[in-house]
Amino acid sequence: MAEWRRVVVTGMGAISPVGKGLEENWNNLVAGVNGIDNITLFDTTDYKAKLDGEVKDFNPRDYMEKSDVLKTDRYAQFAIAAASEAVQMSGIVGNVDPERFAVYFGTGIGGMATFTKEHNTLLKRGPSRVSPFFVPMMIANMSSGLLSIRYNAQGPAMPAVTACASGSNAIGEAMRLIRHGYANAVIAGGSEAAISECGVAGFINMQALSTATDKNEASLPFDKRRSGFVIAEGGAALILEEYEHAKRRNATIFAELVGYGSTSDAYHITAPRADAEGARRAMSQALKEAGYTDSDSVYINAHGTGTPLNDKAETLAIKHSLGEDAARRAAISSTKSMTGHMLGAAGAIEAIVAIKALESGIIPPTINLLERDEECDLDYTANKAGKKDITLSLSNSLGFGGHNATLAFRRV
Amino acid sequence: MDEKTIFDAIRETVAERTDANIDDIKMESTFRELGIDSLDTVELLMNLEDKLGVTIEVDKKLETVKDLVDFIAAL
Numbered sequence: 001m002a003e004w005r006r007v008v009v010t011g012m013g014a015i016s017p018v019g020k021g022l023e024e025n026w027n028n029l030v031a032g033v034n035g036i037d038n039i040t041l042f043d044t045t046d047y048k049a050k051l052d053g054e055v056k057d058f059n060p061r062d063y064m065e066k067s068d069v070l071k072t073d074r075y076a077q078f079a080i081a082a083a084s085e086a087v088q089m090s091g092i093v094g095n096v097d098p099e100r101f102a103v104y105f106g107t108g109i110g111g112m113a114t115f116t117k118e119h120n121t122l123l124k125r126g127p128s129r130v131s132p133f134f135v136p137m138m139i140a141n142m143s144s145g146l147l148s149i150r151y152n153a154q155g156p157a158m159p160a161v162t163a164c165a166s167g168s169n170a171i172g173e174a175m176r177l178i179r180h181g182y183a184n185a186v187i188a189g190g191s192e193a194a195i196s197e198c199g200v201a202g203f204i205n206m207q208a209l210s211t212a213t214d215k216n217e218a219s220l221p222f223d224k225r226r227s228g229f230v231i232a233e234g235g236a237a238l239i240l241e242e243y244e245h246a247k248r249r250n251a252t253i254f255a256e257l258v259g260y261g262s263t264s265d266a267y268h269i270t271a272p273r274a275d276a277e278g279a280r281r282a283m284s285q286a287l288k289e290a291g292y293t294d295s296d297s298v299y300i301n302a303h304g305t306g307t308p309l310n311d312k313a314e315t316l317a318i319k320h321s322l323g324e325d326a327a328r329r330a331a332i333s334s335t336k337s338m339t340g341h342m343l344g345a346a347g348a349i350e351a352i353v354a355i356k357a358l359e360s361g362i363i364p365p366t367i368n369l370l371e372r373d374e375e376c377d378l379d380y381t382a383n384k385a386g387k388k389d390i391t392l393s394l395s396n397s398l399g400f401g402g403h404n405a406t407l408a409f410r411r412v
Numbered sequence: 413m414d415e416k417t418i419f420d421a422i423r424e425t426v427a428e429r430t431d432a433n434i435d436d437i438k439m440e441s442t443f444r445e446l447g448i449d450s451l452d453t454v455e456l457l458m459n460l461e462d463k464l465g466v467t468i469e470v471d472k473k474l475e476t477v478k479d480l481v482d483f484i485a486a487l
Binding site: 064065067070128129131132133136138 | 429430431447449452454455458
């Protein structure tokens with residue numbers, strides 16, 4: 001491990017159903033604020049699912065020029081909103097060689113609403129009316145492209161597109177970029193805006209979404225009543241930086257990214273392996289890189305989607321990676337109980353939660369966790385925030401396609 | 413179609429899409445200085461077709477607002 005360059009976090013930004021900006025997000029997550037509410041982005045009369053996690057009162061003009069607003073999909077706008085906060089916090093721009101500055105920014109889908117809108121235009125008005133911005137707005141790499149342009153990051157810029165693991169994979173791969181000497185700083189994270197008719201209809205028919213109408217009975221990670229996730233949107237960004245580089249410029253260091261695990265189930269397009277071996281291996285890899293020992297005090301921001309299969313399998317993965325006793329001692333929570341499932345942005349905002357928990361010793365709760373499931377029998381920090389001095393903080397993300405990613409953070 | 417109708421429609425459409433103040437969009441303004449690139453131009457023409465009820469198929473380079481006004485007026 002000694003030959004690897006160390007990677008630290010020097011900036012964070014978030015926009016989600018529970019808030020705009022890092023501080024509001026963290027305060028609301030600690031307070032157990034539920035960001036889930038009725039879908040307002042389209043008429044849900046014919047849809048079985050009625051709830052989602054929307055970014056409330058989002059005005060892209062707060063983050064970008066008018067001429068850019070019309071040419072960017074909402075998913076990219078969330079990326080810019082989150083990244084602008086992180087970039088500003090870090091003070092990185094102007095203090096890094098542009099050719100050594102990179103962007104790895106994930107999304108599960110890309111410009112879903114743009115796709116739907118322009119396809120409708122094609123059907124109604126013919127090919128001559130499809131916007132020339134259709135392609136650049138819709139493609140899943142455009143948030144990375146836009147951020148590289150905006151911040152003059154001339155190193156590699158690319159997305160991770162691994163469904164619900166996209167945000168974590170983007171951050172993990174960005175860490176490797178710095179570790180192995182290809183960049184000195186990376187804007188890394190994820191964003192998503194897939195709450196559109198076709199997206200929601202598809203998820204409903206997969207039986208992936210909760211059809212609850214009470215917002216406190218919808219996103220129920222690790223609860224016996226859980227019946228699917230609640231689709232949500234938003235974005236989150238980290239500034240990852242090489243440790244010596246950050247120290248030289250006296251940057252504030254929030255945490256060190258000490259471990260990353262990335263595996264595939266090689267099993268099924270949507271279902272996790274029943275033995276959770278794919279997720280277990282991702283966790284074990286991250287723990288090994290992090291130099292985990294039995295004496296560590298661990299927090300895990302679980303993937304915890306609230307689907308029957310995920311939460312059971314993830315519980316098993318935690319037990320098998322840490323060992324049964326250590327798994328029982330670990331503090332765990334699923335902040336998706338409050339944000340809903342932000343898909344490609346989930347891993348990024350949850351990485352931030354893991355860092356903030358490490359920094360503050362406060363564990364945000366899993367809200368609305370009332371009925372214990374015998375197959376989910378660990379300490380999920382039910383309903384009220386906890387306090388625990390954490391030495392190692394993990395975030396798990398598991399995506400359709402069988403993608404498993406775990407990030408591990410320590411204090412510097 | 414009279415030039416003023418066309419000019420006003422262009423000014424309105426450009427102002428909707430950019431940070432340009434409508435009064436700053438003049439006949440002699442170039443699209444480049446208004447921040448309108450080739451992709452923007454395609455969408456601008458689509459919007460103008462809707463506003464003016466004409467079909468605009470540009471077959472030459474139009475650099476200023478006046479070039480476009482003249483082109484549409486001659487349709």
